[in-house]
Amino acid sequence: MGDIEQDNSERADGENNKADKLFTLKKWNAVAMWSWDVECDTCAICRVQVMDACLRCQAESKKDFYEKQDCVVVWGECNHSFHYCCMSLWVKQNNRCPLCQQEWSIQRMGK
């Protein structure tokens, strides 16, 4: 934006010293959006938000805050994320990411 304006004014200056600017930017508002740096924020296995405890941990009446903290998120090399509980059950029978079918290997774990 700034460049274009400058180009115009320079050219105008060269051609005609008293040429009016096409427009002047007086005010602008920056808008930002954010999202988690993962493909999706819902665990595709149990369909609960990865940042919440998984369906199994919720069902097993882990009412205690610290118990729920145990249910961590796991990211694969493919950048897909699941609950660690959900994924460890699945890889027992098929060591692939259920979303992209790539060989599953853990990139990181945590919250």
Added chain:
Amino acid sequence: MITLRGKLKKDPDVSNSKSQNIPSKRVSIRDKLLIKEAQEMEQTLPMTCQVTFNDPHCLYEFTLLIIPDEGYWCGGHFYFQINVPEEYNMIPPRVKCLTKLWHPNISEEGDVCLSILRQNSVDGMGWAPTRKLKDVVWGLSSLFTDLLNFDDPLNREAADLFSKDKELFGIKVKEYLIQFAKR
């Protein structure tokens, strides 16, 4: 909407007495998943399909009726029994075709060959816990159209007949249809 969790929250006595009496009993993950999936399945049902729950309290057992509107099996009434095992969604639903038919991917005994219903597959085409009931219904209905596959048959005789004489194959399909799949 009435949910189990909401009901338990409203009535703490129920949840307390339950957990005290049978502390080891796990809440079924399958049943929790099926509440959403059964609803989604019914909302996205293909035009050719009808679902009947034999017992409205058992979401894990139902009958699927497919009436294909094109292809060799057009107009036939094909019933499938679908059972969702306790270990769902780590393992796929079990499907049995209740209607006798002449089809390369469904045996006369009712076994169904559909990639997403395979529990153990090395090619990545088999079951995955990301799949849902609606995918199974769409897969089964597509066996009569897009997913019809003569190259890897369960009913070899049917596939062989097709490769030898397509007209005769069509006639045999219709014979079965008239005899077993009129209603």
